[in-house]
Amino acid sequence: MPELPEVETVKRGLLKLIVGRKIVAVKSDNPKSFPNSSNDIAAFLIDSKIIDVRRRAKVLMIDLSTNYTLVIHLKMTGQLVFVDSTSRFGAGHPNDSLVGNLPDKSTRVIITFSDESHLFFNDQRKFGWVRLIPTAEVPNLPFMLKVGPEPLEPDFTAKQFIARFKKRPRTSIKAAILDQSVIAGVGNIYADESLWGAKIHPARKVESVTDAELTELYSQVRYVMNLSIEKGGSTNRNYVNAEGKKGSYMDFARVFRREGLQCPRCGDEIVKIRVAGRGTHICLTCQLLE
DNA sequence: CACTTGACCTGTCCGC
DNA sequence: TGCGGACAGGTCAAGT
Secondary structure (H helix, E strand, O other): OOOHHHHHHHHHHHHHHHOOOEEEEEEEOOOOOOOOOOHHHHHHHOOOEEEEEEEEOOEEEEEEOOOEEEEEEOOOOEEEEEEOOOOOEOOOOHHHEOOOEOOOOOEEEEEEEOOOOEEEEEEOOOOOEEEEEEHHHHHHOHHHHHOOOOOOOOOOOHHHHHHHHHOOOOOEHHHHHHOOOOOOOOOHHHHHHHHHHOOOOOOOEHHHOOHHHHHHHHHHHHHHHHHHHHOOOEOOOOOOOOOOEOOEHHHOOOOOOOOOOEOOOOOOEEEEEEEOOEEEEEEOOOOOOO
16 A cells, blocks of 8 residues: 555545535445445534545544544555536646546445535555544544554654664564554555665664664664655555646655666666565665675 | 454456 | 466455
8 A cells, every 4th residue: 555655645635625624415325345334324414514624644633524534544545536617637747647447447435525525535456445433433444553653753762763673573674564563554565765875785683683783774764754745755556646647756665576687886786586475676785684 | 362364256368 | 369377455364
């Protein structure tokens, strides 16, 4: 999915596009995508207003005037695209958009606002979901209780980062950095990018990684995620922002999906291996196993 | 308990 | 061109 920078980009777009709008209709034809979207729930949503849009880890929260919140996880292929009343298309032009005429065959939920604009939840693989939860209960969701700290919070320190990893000494550094209970928001792209930046082989056991290396990894996680937010996120396949437009971080990626190309640091070939069950991109010269 | 693997889905790409 | 298999940005449940 969309990892932290992509979800943050969607959040920022939605803040501009939907806050203040009033819901007049909600439609979903896929129970897996919106498990509690019964007719009663849809009716309950009518006339509520959007008052805020928030993000925690890779989860989006759309707060409603009724003290309920739409909690949304995009998983691998989810999109949230706003379309104004004058168009049935995503706002992006063809060359920077993956979104065509909406709704399309991957549309799972449609929210209609009082001015005839729409918010489309598209999700090709149907892993993502939308749930309606009382706002006060959101912090008590199991995911919220176990998820680790936000890596971009100003008061999140390298010392805290290191301490979180020390709890998982026997697993690979890649599995640990992908574990949302260790650190929030890192997925496969930024795991590979930050491990390359810190010159750490992804298959190394956490206990073999020094504090100095973890400190560098902490800096790299923050660096790649901040850069990606600046570039509007990564569009590897499906990701688009709230206007239907692609992000450009992949133009700046140093190893992710660059197998066969040169390492930008040493010039050796980037290779793709498998670590923690995930495709993993590394420079064998820069990132030594021992 | 810590850790790894398979399942959830649809679509695309690659080799035969 | 068709077919089978591997793989895709994530997270759980079920296994070891």
